[in-house]
Amino acid sequence: MKCVRCIDGDVEVVARAPDGSGAWEIFRCTRCNYGWRSSEPESIIDPAKRDPFFQLDNTDLSTLVSPLPLP
Amino acid sequence: MSRDLRSFLDLLEREGQLVHCYDELSPEPEVRALMRGAADMGPTSPAVMLHNIRGYRGKRLVVNVHGSWANHALMLGLPKTTGLKEQFYEIDRRWDAYPGELTWVDGPACRQVVLERGFNLLELLPLCKINEHDGGFYLSKASVVSNDPDRPGDLDTENVGIYRLQVLSGDTLAMQGLPFHDVAVHIRKAEIQGQPLPVAVCLGVDPMLSLMASTPLRYDQSEYKYSAALSSTPLELCKTFDGNLNVPAGAEFVLEGEVVPGVRVPEGPFGEFTGGYSGARRQVMIRVKRVTHRTDPILENLYIGRSWNECDTLLGLPTCIPIYRQIKETMPEVRAVNALYQHGLTAIIATGSRFGGYAKSVAFRAASTPHGIANIKNIILVDGDVDPFDLNQVMWAMSTRIRGPQDVIVIPSTPGHPLDPGSVPAGMSCKVIIDCTTPEPPEPTMRDVRTVGAIEGAAHFQGLLSDLQSDLQHKNDGVGA
Secondary structure, three states: OEOOOOOOOEEEEEEEOOOOOOOOEEEEEOOOOOEEEOOOOHHHHOOOOOOHHHOOOOOOHHHOOOOOOOO | OOOOHHHHHHHHHHOOOEEEEOOOEOOOOHHHHHHHHHHOOHHHOOEEEEOOEOOOOOOEEEEOOOOOHHHHHHHOOOOOOOOHHHHHHHHHHHHOOOOOOEEEOOOOHHHOEEEOOOOOHHHHOOOOOOOOOOOOEEEOOOEEEEOOOOOOOOOOOOEEEEOOEEEOOOOEEEEOOOOOOHHHHHHHHHHHOOOOEEEEEEEOOOHHHHHHHOOOOOOOOOHHHHHHHHHOOOEEEEEOOOOOOEEEOOOOEEEEEEEEEEEEEEEOOEEOOOOOEEOOEEEEEEEEEEEEEOOOOEEEOOOOOOOOOHHHHHHHHHHHHHHHHHHHOOOOOEEEEEEEEOOOOEEEEEEOOOOOOHHHHHHHHHHOOHHHHHHOOEEEEEEOOOOOOOHHHHHHHHHHHOOOHHHEEEEEEEEOOOOOOOOOOOOEEEEEEEEEOOOOOOOOOOOOOOOOOOOOOHHHHHHHHHHHHHHHHHHHHHHHO
16 A cells, blocks of 8 residues: 555554544555545545645655754 | 643633533544634634544543633633733733742652553544644644753753644654744754754643743743743642653643654644645654653644634734733833734734834834744734724724825845745745824824824723623523523
8 A cells, every 4th residue: 555645655554543443544654754544535545536736746755845954 | 729721621611611522523524623613613612622533432632722712811810701902911910920930749640641662642642633634643732841952950941832743653753843943942952962852742731831832932931930920820840750851740641752863754734823734844753752641631632724713812912922022121102912813923013102103113123023023024003092902993093094105114025934825935024014003293294183082981881881781681591591
């Protein structure tokens, strides 16, 4: 499974519904750190339906602004 | 009497300002919709305790605690109907009580449960996406404690600030500190030394501390001491396990950890106080080593995004007061400052005038206060008898005082707030001065029109009529019961 935002990163499950209901899982992209819950609307978790404005595909993450650059 | 979040929630409930939601809500999008709905209820909106978030059953989340001026007044120990201008002057009066008293306690409530390993923040905390396109799950009301690496143990440089925190995994967070934040000084010094910076992320604290953690204090002024001063109550603290930091003893959760030196990680976007999403960025990373919490803890978070919301109420008056006091030091004619709008991007200043053009000098002073340099963009000046918190009065002044070119001035290429979408490039902006004061000699006066003055006795009748209306309401309620 690949990240729904950067399309490139591998995904890991980082949480499951703690009440044991199985209601959802939380995924995290190991590349861009995007986090999402399996129960979120398709407009968030389906790459084809996401707003392109918020996609990070074809983006060099090292070029993102760092408000506190390394000294 | 100790002050903590729980005692304040009890007060809110007694005053009809806390409601409980037991219906099952989806973490997304229903919790967000509830938070937005609470924010839209206006100046008397209640705090809301959510008891049943799908997947987090058995955990409690409270939102909108500072979400209204009624709750804000109760935090100050004032009647919930206290007006905004009165709350402004009350905080200003208490400001002189600094420094307040701090006490240290053994066996603090925040340490009733200690988790050294095996915790997962994304399961422990009932986290819900605050805005649809946020880059993940955020703590939006966390008081982050850190200290100057060169001044260990110095209470005055120990900083408590609210910064956005994205929970990345079970034990890591990404934090946004901006260059003008005190925590940025601490991070930079630690990174130059190649050392991790100890931090404590405190969740669910005394609402007065949340207020002060939102206040642009000087680097060497203590948020803890101001919190104690403004509440007229000693603030109870305890040490973190490694003894590096002080944390509020009554906090619901304390996440003890450190900023990992030399590391920047992708974070965001996040729906910010400007009402726009900031882009994805590379931010510092915190590794959490230990979690302590109260029995049956309550997570507190806030909605932030398009105005008006809890963030506006929380940041509002603490933004106004330092600016007011800094200007007033040299310009005693200044009567009040309303910088409620987006952390002071717009400020309305009521001032008397000593001579012609004086109000514009007040604007320059506001623009050169520590907070004003980057944060204040629009400066609206009104006469001293105009209540800057009453926008009807402000609009009246704008409608009838502005003469055109000489009263509307734009100074380009000034520092700006990088989160302001109007700041291009991010960090650069302008100062817009709108002078709505009455000209004073030697400046030519306006046309010879006298202003209708304040009407003596009106305040008395206002109170009387309000009482009559209240009596009628009680009578009608009684009939209906």
